Amino acid sequence: MADYETIPINTLFEIPKLNPGVMKESSPFVAAPAHQEALGFPGELVDNWQEKAIEKLGELLEKSRALRVYMDGCVKCGACTDKCHYFLGTGDPKNMPVARQDLLRKIYRRYFTFSGKYFPKLVGAEDLTKEVLDDWYSYFHQCSQCRRCSVYCPYGIDTAEISMAAREIMDHIGKGQKYCNEILGKVHKIGNNLGLPEKALINTLEDLEEDIEDETGVKVRIPVNEKGADILLVTPSADFFAEPHIDGLIGYAKVFHQAGASWTVSSYASEAANFAMFIGSYEQMKLVAERIRKAAQDLGVKRIIFGECGHAWRVAYSFMNTLAGPFDFLDPAYPVPQHICEYTWDLIQKDKLTLDKSANDHMTLTFHDSCNVARGSRMGDTPGGQFEIPRAIIKAVCNNFVDMAPDTIKEGTFCCGGGGGLLTDDLMEIRTKGASPRMTALQEVVKDSGVTHMAAICAICKTQFAKIMPTYGIGMDRIVSLHQLVSNAIVLDVPPEDEVEAETNEDVATA
Amino acid sequence: MAYELNGVSYEADEEGYLVDLSAWSKELAELIAQDENIEMNDDAWEVVNFLRNYYEEYQIAPAVRVLTKAVKKSLGPEKGNSKYLYELFPYGPAKQACKIAGLPKPTGCI
Numbered sequence: 178m179a180d181y182e183t184i185p186i187n188t189l190f191e192i193p194k195l196n197p198g199v200m201k202e203s204s205p206f207v208a209a210p211a212h213q214e215a216l217g218f219p220g221e222l223v224d225n226w227q228e229k230a231i232e233k234l235g236e237l238l239e240k241s242r243a244l245r246v247y248m249d250g251c252v253k254c255g256a257c258t259d260k261c262h263y264f265l266g267t268g269d270p271k272n273m274p275v276a277r278q279d280l281l282r283k284i285y286r287r288y289f290t291f292s293g294k295y296f297p298k299l300v301g302a303e304d305l306t307k308e309v310l311d312d313w314y315s316y317f318h319q320c321s322q323c324r325r326c327s328v329y330c331p332y333g334i335d336t337a338e339i340s341m342a343a344r345e346i347m348d349h350i351g352k353g354q355k356y357c358n359e360i361l362g363k364v365h366k367i368g369n370n371l372g373l374p375e376k377a378l379i380n381t382l383e384d385l386e387e388d389i390e391d392e393t394g395v396k397v398r399i400p401v402n403e404k405g406a407d408i409l410l411v412t413p414s415a416d417f418f419a420e421p422h423i424d425g426l427i428g429y430a431k432v433f434h435q436a437g438a439s440w441t442v443s444s445y446a447s448e449a450a451n452f453a454m455f456i457g458s459y460e461q462m463k464l465v466a467e468r469i470r471k472a473a474q475d476l477g478v479k480r481i482i483f484g485e486c487g488h489a490w491r492v493a494y495s496f497m498n499t500l501a502g503p504f505d506f507l508d509p510a511y512p513v514p515q516h517i518c519e520y521t522w523d524l525i526q527k528d529k530l531t532l533d534k535s536a537n538d539h540m541t542l543t544f545h546d547s548c549n550v551a552r553g554s555r556m557g558d559t560p561g562g563q564f565e566i567p568r569a570i571i572k573a574v575c576n577n578f579v580d581m582a583p584d585t586i587k588e589g590t591f592c593c594g595g596g597g598g599l600l601t602d603d604l605m606e607i608r609t610k611g612a613s614p615r616m617t618a619l620q621e622v623v624k625d626s627g628v629t630h631m632a633a634i635c636a637i638c639k640t641q642f643a644k645i646m647p648t649y650g651i652g653m654d655r656i657v658s659l660h661q662l663v664s665n666a667i668v669l670d671v672p673p674e675d676e677v678e679a680e681t682n683e684d685v686a687t688a
Numbered sequence: 689m690a691y692e693l694n695g696v697s698y699e700a701d702e703e704g705y706l707v708d709l710s711a712w713s714k715e716l717a718e719l720i721a722q723d724e725n726i727e728m729n730d731d732a733w734e735v736v737n738f739l740r741n742y743y744e745e746y747q748i749a750p751a752v753r754v755l756t757k758a759v760k761k762s763l764g765p766e767k768g769n770s771k772y773l774y775e776l777f778p779y780g781p782a783k784q785a786c787k788i789a790g791l792p793k794p795t796g797c798i
Contacts, residue, residue, distance in 0.1 A: 206702050355702075360795050370796030377746035384754055415797040418751040419782075420770060422797075450797060486797075600797060602703065602783070636797035 181606050192259050196268035204315040206603050208353035215362040216461060219351035226350040227305050231288050233346045234281075238289065243335070244342055248285040250332045251275060257326040257336075262591050263319050266610035271316050274326035274336045280312055281343050314352060317343040319607050321597035322455065323548035328588055337597070341457030344598075348456055356601035357452045364465055369414035369448035375401075378444050381417050389427055395669040397434045399426070402476065403441035408433070409473050410442050410517075411449045411493075412484025413636035421658050422639055425485050428660025431667045432521050435530055440482075446472035449489035450636070454496075455598035466492065466500035479508040482515045485658060487547035487635030488596065490516055494554035518634060519556050521663060522566045525573050531668040534576050540630045541577035542662070543622050544568055545615065545642075546590035547635035561587070567634055567659055574666035579626040585618040593633075595641030609645050616649040623651070632659045691719055705786070705793050712740075712790030721788045724779070728788070732776050734762055739789040749786050749794050 210220030223229055238245045257274035259265065264272035271277065279301070286293030286302035293302030303309065322337035347353060363372040373381075382399040389397045400406065410433075416426040433440045446468045453461030473481055481504075483493050493514045498504065504513045512519065524530050544567060556562040564587045571578050585591050594612030622628040633639050633656060642656035691698045691706075693716055699707040704723065706712060717736060721728045728736075738758050742750045750758070752770060760768020773781035782794050 356795070363795065371794060371798065372748055372792075372796075374747050377748050377750075380746060381751050381754060384757070388753070388757075413797055418794070418796075419798040420752050423751065423753055640797050 181610075193265060193268035195270050197270055200263075200267050200269040200272065200319060200607060201312070201315055203319060203604065203607050204311075205318050205599075205601060206355040207314075208355045208358040212355060212358040212362055213348070213351060213353050215365065216348070216353075216358055216458075218348045218353055218358070222351045226310070226352075229350045230305060230310075230346050231284070233349045234285065234342070235289065237342050237345065238285070241338070241342075244338060247278070247334045247339055248282050248289075250334055251278060251282065252332070254331060256329050256331060257334075260326045260329050261320075261336075262323075262325070262594060262614045263321075263607060263611040266594070266613035267319075267607070269319075271312070272319055274330075274334075277316055277320055278334065278336055278339050280309070280316060281339055284309065310347075310352070313343050313347060317347075318354060318599065318604065319611075321548070321592045321594070321599050321611070323592035323596055324552045325548065325589065325592065328552065340597070341454070343457075344455070345457035348458065353456070354598060356603075357456050357598040360452050361456075361461055361465070364448055364452075364468070368443075368445050368468065370450050370452070371414040371418055373414055373417060373447065375444035378417060378442075378447055382442070385423070385427065385430075389430065393669055395434070395671060397427075397430050397669070399430045400441040402444055403439075404476050406439045406441035406476060406478055408438055408440035408480045408482055409446075409469075409476060409478040410440055410482050410484060411446055411469055411472075411489075411514075412442065412517075413449045413486040413489060414447055415636040415640065416484055417447070419636075419640060420643070421654075421656060421661055422485075422636055424661035424664060425658025426660075428658065428662070428664035428667075429484060429517055431664050431669060432517075432524065432530070432660070435667060435669065436524055441476060441478070443472035443476060445475070449483050449486040449493075451489060451492045452598060454488055454492055462492065462496070463500045466497060469497075470501040470504070473504075474506060480511045480515060481507065481513065482517055482520055484517050485634040485636065485639075485660065487549040487637060488553075491549035491553035516556050516566075517660065518566050518570060519562075521660070522557070522570055525570065531670075532574050532663075532666045533668050534574060534666055536665040537575040537662055538577070540575065540657075540662075541579060541626065541628045542571055542575050542657075543579050543581050543619065543628045543631050544571060544586070544659075545581075545593065545631050545633045545638060546586050547633060547638050548590060548592045548596055550634060551588055551590045564588075567632075570659060571632060571662060574662045579622050579628050581618040581622050585614065591615040591618065593635075593638040593641040594645065596635075596637050600637050600641055605644075608641060609648055612641065612645045612649070616646070616651070619651065620649065630655050630657050632657050632662060634659045691716060691723075693719055701793075703787075703793065706790045709790055709792070717788050717790065720790075724784060724788065726777065726784070726788065731763060731767065732785075732788075735759060735773070735776060735781065735785050736789045738762075739785055739791060743789070743791050749782055749791055752782060755781060 283303040317340045320340040327335040416422045451465045591614040643653045777784040
């Protein structure tokens with residue numbers, strides 16, 4: 178097992194003892210030249226990197242008024258210091274949001290402000306040195322861009338935007354992160370983060386259809402590239418591959434089946450995730466988003482629905498229209514885009530699904546709000562819908578539901594510890610330590626309320642929890658997909674006898 | 689990093705995945721497994737061989753579910769579950785078994 182120890186937090190929000198520099202060496206693998214160049218970034222650290230980095234920072238400050246405000250605005254009030262899960266889990270003061278911001282702010286001051294240019298020492302301005310760059314690479318990859326700190330900042334300074342800007346600068350001087358950049362290359366080439374080619378996708382989904390039929394006796398389809406379908410489902414490719422994600426996919430398929438919907442997935446846009454947001458690259462984000470537009474147009478669909486993926490929903494809900502819009506070719510009667518939870522909840526409200534809650538009686542559920550859904554988007558047409566709709570679905574399909582401590586859910590939710598491009602094995606230490614606040618809140622409801630399982634609506638959260646929960650004494654199978662619960666409870670209509678017979682005859686005839 | 693076998697050096701990435709997929713051999717697999725503290729018994733070989741065959745056809749490792757099903761078919765229902773696969777490959781059947789099978793690491797939110 179791991180050769181480091183997690184900081185045990187006995188009570189929530191206990192501020193850990195400061196441990197300066199303890200996470201200094203934690204930095205992800207650097208992208209290889211091939212991964213960099215595929216995205217149009219320099220293959221390796223360029224000779225005049227200082228000059229290029231400052232130039233890029235200047236460009237970003239010109240483009241984003243918000244970034245300049247964030248650089249100027251901090252009054253060092255300290256409200257954010259104990260709000261970051263990576264600080265709470267490591268005690269490294271550079272993981273305090275204000276300190277993370279200052280890594281970029283001190284360079285901003287040195288090169289872009291009057292006082293910093295002439296009296297750097299008085300205003301905490303510093304030269305951009307190799308040591309600073311190393312700190313950037315380490316600590317801007319210890320931020321999952323979850324935006325919890327910004328909720329508590331009286332000025333609304335968004336550390337996620339700052340870490341995105343820093344990563345964008347590092348990409349442009351040739352020091353990108355392997356995990357994100359290799360994956361983005363796969364999306365451009367193959368259509369998804371996994372690198373799952375069309376043939377494998379079709380095979381996997383056919384296999385899954387067989388499984389569902391074996392289990393339920395009902396033919397539930399998972400169509401691929403079906404032209405003329407009404408709905409395009411865009412879901413994280415982990416839903417085709419990993420556990421418990423794939424159980425969620427089965428849930429979506431059953432919901433569509435019961436609704437009698439005509440739907441399809443696309444092999445060209447077989448990915449909801451858009452890792453370009455993590456590296457702060459608008460150009461890359463646009464390229465990934467445009468694949469979804471193209472797939473929707475090529476297939477001639479009327480609606481786009483997103484599966485359970487946290488940051489994808491932020492990109493879809495908040496940026497999709499500017500990145501790849503206008504979506505005037507879709508049916509305006511439906512939200513563009515729509516979340517699978519909105520779709521399912523709508524059907525539940527209209528009494529279109531028969532649900533047997535007792536199918537989930539062996540579990541007591543809690544719900545983990547994913548950061549990007551909670552703080553970067555909304556669902557439904559009322560404020561807070563992104564918190565209420567997933568809970569309403571769980572309560573409609575399960576008898577036993579308990580929320581975790583109020584300060585750890587909804588807009589105050591703690592990141593799973595693996596978001597923002599940190600879900601890679603080379604960052605396992607920070608991932609495990611950063612999960613400590615969420616795990617503490619979970620352990621509390623496990624102990625006090627008998628919670629057995631936690632549901633989530635994000636592929637990253639699900640993978641991260643499956644990986645790190647055993648370290649905290651909770652089995653890896655205790656994390657479930659929200660639509661897995663729907664899948665368990667949904668009562669499928671068995672087709673009338675004669676229809677089954679007719680189909681069988683048809684099979685014989687074509688065989 | 690690199691693996692040394694019979695005086696030949698085989699290049700691998702930072703995490704020990706072979707760079708040249710065609711360089712794989714059974715002996716090399718044994719060596720990688722040793723590095724991972726995995727004992728290559730018949731069942732482990734069954735999984736590795738399935739992965740290699742699947743990869744040859746589909747250019748990617750199979751989904752965990754597909755793998756579990758295949759293991760169930762060949763080794764029986766008591767072994768065709770992810771618990772058993774994790775016993776064989778504690779760091780996850782997809783990632784660790786792929787490494788031993790000389791296949792690239794699956795990427796993404798998995």
